[in-house]
Amino acid sequence: MTTEGRGLHTRVLDTLGLAITAGEYPQGSVVRTDEVAQRFDVSRTVVREVVRVLESMHLVESRRRVGVTVRPTEEWNVYDPRVIRWRLAGSDRPRQLRSLTVLRSAVEPVAAGLAARHATPDQCAALTEQALGMVATSRGRRLEEYLVHDIAFHRVVLNASGNEMFARLGDVVAEVLTGRTHHQVMFDDPDPAAVTLHVQVAEAVREGDAVRAEELTREIAVGALEELDVLAP
Amino acid sequence: MTTEGRGLHTRVLDTLGLAITAGEYPQGSVVRTDEVAQRFDVSRTVVREVVRVLESMHLVESRRRVGVTVRPTEEWNVYDPRVIRWRLAGSDRPRQLRSLTVLRSAVEPVAAGLAARHATPDQCAALTEQALGMVATSRGRRLEEYLVHDIAFHRVVLNASGNEMFARLGDVVAEVLTGRTHHQVMFDDPDPAAVTLHVQVAEAVREGDAVRAEELTREIAVGALEELDVLAP
DNA sequence: TCGAAGATTAAGTACGACGTTTACATCACA
């Protein structure tokens, strides 16, 4: 992961964030702003701004006379998209994927139920379109194309739920699906049963059948969890 | 809400964050760092660090020659605890409380089910203790004491689930419960049915009955949603 | 009318200085 060309701030932030979430700085360890400034060959100004952002993510704590100390994992803002990306790129991706998939299994069924009640005609159409796209790309090792439809599908469901907190999990789901496709030894083609379920969810939402939409989505989630058990024990 | 005495950075950040989330700066509006520096009588350095943090929350976007522009609501990092607090303190608290309660209704039942499987003896004991505390304070207008036990109870459940993403929602739940107690015209005493349900959840978790724990927690959630419908239409 | 070159503006970066807090060591006294 090269993090070049987006300004000094972003470069330092990404590198440090990645290192911290990867556990290179164990909990409680201390770094000093001057050191960092020297190591990256940037001014203290830049480092201070980076530290402030890491502090806002609760990754570190800055105290006078002490330095910048790394906080324990339990205090991190693990819902911050950047933290999620860093951790998925790091060493404990498996555990992270599992946590996030469990979260999905809780949220998405409820979101689908709400979507069945609140989805606009446009959203219903988009849902069907993406489901069909998944069908069309479900054979012949077209995982990349399939992934695009998969992500779009779940994003529409979350948005159509009408709940802001659900909608904002679209990025998380996208990261999870991407991580699953790229970094796990996924099967050559997606599970046909899952594809069918997506089509049926689109149907249920279109027909306003909240209970069925919720149940079907729960089945998708269970499938995803089982798949994780098989591929990443 | 006076935000004094915690360093310049915190003061400016809180004030600006509160103002932005409250909608005082409409989406797309522009502020300039120099203006802010002058308004708060601080240096540009402080303002820049604040802007960087707001930027990391996706509340604003900073572009050269343009200024700091407020991003649309849909892009905010609404899971950031600070953003949640700002919004709960602001004008659209009702809508916010509803979003968060729906999120709870999706997450907590699943978390309770997992807790029934993974809870340690200590956690079971803590759960029972908090449930009993809720019973003890459920009559006689002791809402404040009740609230403490309620928060602790849900925190234990989320932690005992063993899922990091769930555990980190403890703060969110705490904010929701607190907001509900303090800012809504709550009944003089909590719903007796809800109190009983909490005791039963503690039982189910202790006995390792995942299905029952999940179902009971779902009933609690439904109750909370209905209460919201009654009190904040 | 349109396009390109230049002026303007506001953020990005850097540096140096001083202020403030506080961990830690030292010393005095009981």
Place this chain on the structure above:
DNA sequence: TGTGATGTAAACGTCGTACTTAATCTTCGA
């Protein structure tokens, strides 16, 4: 010897200024 007050220095906090970069606006010429 132990305990508390005191002093000191290390690290972050804040500030002001100067310079750089890039986006936008203006102007001018074809």
